Amino acid sequence: MTNIKLLSASLELIENDFFNSLAVSVVIWKNDEHYTIETISKNINKILGFSQKNFMNKKTIYSNLIHPDDLKRVLNEVKNNVNEKKLEFTHEPYRIMNSKGFYKWIKIDVTIIYEKGNVSHFIGYLSDCTSEKEILLEKELEKSKLSTIIHSLPDLLWIKDKNGKYLACNKRFEDFYGAKESQIIGKVDEDFVNKELAEFFREHDLKAMQSNIPLSNYEELTFSSDGHTEYSHTIKTKVVLIDGSIYGVLGISRDISDIKEYQNKILEQKEEFETIFNFSKDGIAIVDLESNFLNCNNSYCEMLEYSKEELLTKSCIELTISEDKEKSIKTLKKIIEDSFIINFEKRCLTKNNNIIYVNMSVSLLPDKKRILMVTKNVSDVKFIEEQSKLISMGEMIGNIAHQWRQPLSVISTASTGILFQKEYGVLDDKILIDSMNSINNSAQYLSKTIDDFRNFIKNDKTEELTSVKDAFDFAIHLTEASLKNNYINIIVDYEDDIIIHAIKNELIQCFINIINNAKDALIENTKEGNRYIIVSIKKVKDALELSIKDSAGGISEDIIERIFEPYFTTKHQSLGTGLGLSIVNKILRDKYHANILVYNEDFTFNNFKYYGACFKITFNKEVL
Structure with missing residues (x-):
């Protein structure tokens, strides 16, 4: 069909009622400066809401309806195809405003009409593709979101095919190999790392593809981007297609250097605690909430004269002398309530029936099921304290003597004076009363002194x-x-x-x-x-x-x-x-x-x- 016949057929089609009942509209533009619409099918109103007359009497200008961001592209597509002498082309979908002011996506297949070698008209077959475009845009948005998430992950993420060639990776993986994703795709590990490490990676890839569950391993990874090393936990799982065939392997690797460092510190602290526990001169023991021994060091055994095996069959309360058991039970309850107590003193009975004085610092362990006891044998200190008490008693007697010297002197002087004055007949009532008051005051002072010292000395x-x-x-x-x-x-x-x-x-x-x-x-x-x-x-x-x-x-x-x-x-x-x-x-x-x-x-x-x-x-x- 010649271009002129095609143009005539299109004009007849525009007037066809059956065609106008369809969802495809026909537009014929002249190839002039403004791409004037020569005619347009009636069913344009189904797509844009504007009537045929709106376009024919130029109340509505088609180019003015195209989204400003799309207009330049649309015009360039027309010019490029004309310059290439094409007969047909399809516009990339673009946005156009309907009668309600909303933009719709349309698709146009264009036929170029030539007359005597020059372009005379354009015939466009226009259809609404808004739904398809929105679905596509939504998919592209989801793809973009997924890509953003993958590239924002702090973990390394990659996919290889079953032959070990990289299919995709994220930004963190780019840092690991010091290359862009485009430079990594299609290559294998040996292109980036030494043979030994590449074989290590490949070995775990193969194991993952042969396993029905994800597999994990720990490895040290040195980043090519800056040379730093991370201790990583890597998980690999096979990727299976719909038909059940193995496509490749997906890998995720997380930096757990901080966790590893923390574990090392815990291990060091454990070793330190074990060293302290085993070599401390103080007795250290762990008991349950009923004071049954769960563990103890050698010092504790030596202090109580039991072997470790014997001590682990007993309780701390059981080894307490009867006079101190009640306060020990109360203290145990207090420890469970308050989590710790320090400088608790009691007496214990050793295997050889020796009574020893102990000073204890006790803490409830974090699991709330065990108690840590650090115990010192203070029997020697108690002996020293008893000696000190005797010395203090001697000093107190000396202090009492000093305190009493003056009031005793007053009593002696007053009583002697009364006798002397009575003997010579010069004792009158005033002197007698004053002397008796002086003796009474001194006696009261002596009594108060006794009370003060008694209150101080009492245990x-x-x-x-x-x-x-x-x-x-x-x-x-x-x-x-x-x-x-x-x-x-x-x-x-x-x-x-x-x-x-x-x-x-x-x-x-x-x-x-x-x-x-x-x-x-x-x-x-x-x-x-x-x-x-x-x-x-x-x-x-x-x-x-x-x-x-x-x-x-x-x-x-x-x-x-x-x-x-x-x-x-x-x-x-x-x-x-x-x-x-x-x-x-x-x-x-x-x-x-x-x-x-x-x-x-x-x-x-x-x-x-x-x-x-x-x-x-x-x-x-x-x-x-």
Whole structure:
């Protein structure tokens, strides 16, 4: 059919009612500057909503309906096909506005009409492809999303065919081989890594393709992009087509370097714990919630004189002496509730029926089913404490004697004076009453002194909220008479205070020991009139600092570091045992977590310079 006949046939087709009932519309354009529509089929209104007349009377201009982003492309497609002398071509689908102002996608098959070698008309067969285009766009969007997800994955991802050739990979895999996906596709591992590693990869590929489940392995991967190495967990699974044939293998590799490092740290900590557990001098044991032994170290066995096999058949409560069992059971319940307890003391019975004193720090393990116990044999310390108590009793008797000397003197003087005046007949009622009041006041003072010392000496081990300042004041009260009788002045400067959980009398005894140590040094080394003990309490950040210094000339640098050692003393053997400061150090550090330092320093008081020892005790603030 010639071009002219085709044009005539198209014109007849446009007027055909059957054709106009179809979903394909015919448009004939002139090949002029504006591509004027010569005619258009009536069924154009089914596609665009505009009538045939709208286009024929030029109320509606076809080119004005084309989406601005598509118009240039459409015109270029026409020009290119004309220049190539083509007879037919199909436009890429483009968007065109309908009568309601919405864009639809259309597809146009175009026939070019030539007359005497020149293009005279274009015949377009136009159909609505909006649904097909939207489905295609949706698929492309999903494909784009999937591609974005794959390339954004922090894991390496790749697909190989069954011969080991790469079919696809993501951005992370590009970093691994230091090449773009386009450079990797179609190649094999040996094109990028050494033969040994390539064979390793291939071996696992083959295993995965032969397996019905995904397979995994661990490997170190060195990235060509920057040379860094990652410890990776790789999972491979075969890819199977619809017909059941093997297409290839899919691989995913995740960097688990942090997990590996964490596992190594856990392993190191486990080894450290086992070393501590096995070689610690302290007894370490793990028990269940009923105190049955589950594990223990050699030190624990040696302490209780049992073999490990024997000890694992017993419970911690079972080895406690009967007098301490009730408090041990209560403490066990407290540990389960509060997760830990420190410095718990009790007595245990060894295999050979020896009673030992133990100090325990106990923690509930994270699984909430086991308890860790660190136990020290403190029998020797208890012996030292008993000796220290006897020494303290002797010092207390000395302090009582000093406290009583003045009131006894008053009573003696008053009673002797009454007898003397009675004998000479000069005793009147006023003198008698004054003397009796003086004797009564002195007796009341003696009674109060007895009560104070009795309250201090009694073995009350109850912890209570205790003021550090009040405890030190009471220590001064108990030693004040002894200090005065030895011409020792004690100066106090309290700026602040702190409340701690403490056994009050135990804390007072610590302070008395330090005061007595200063007193003995002052009597031995300093003349009367220059004997001073300076006490200050002040807040330093969240801690309380208690400073006790004397003017006794200081402690020799040769021995100052040893003064807290048990049995170390600078006094004559008949005067000291070396237990006082050792006990002070142990109680303050172990029970009250205080820090105690001793050093020598110069200081000025009342415009005079002095030199002496300073004991500095730091109490950390407790949350009450």
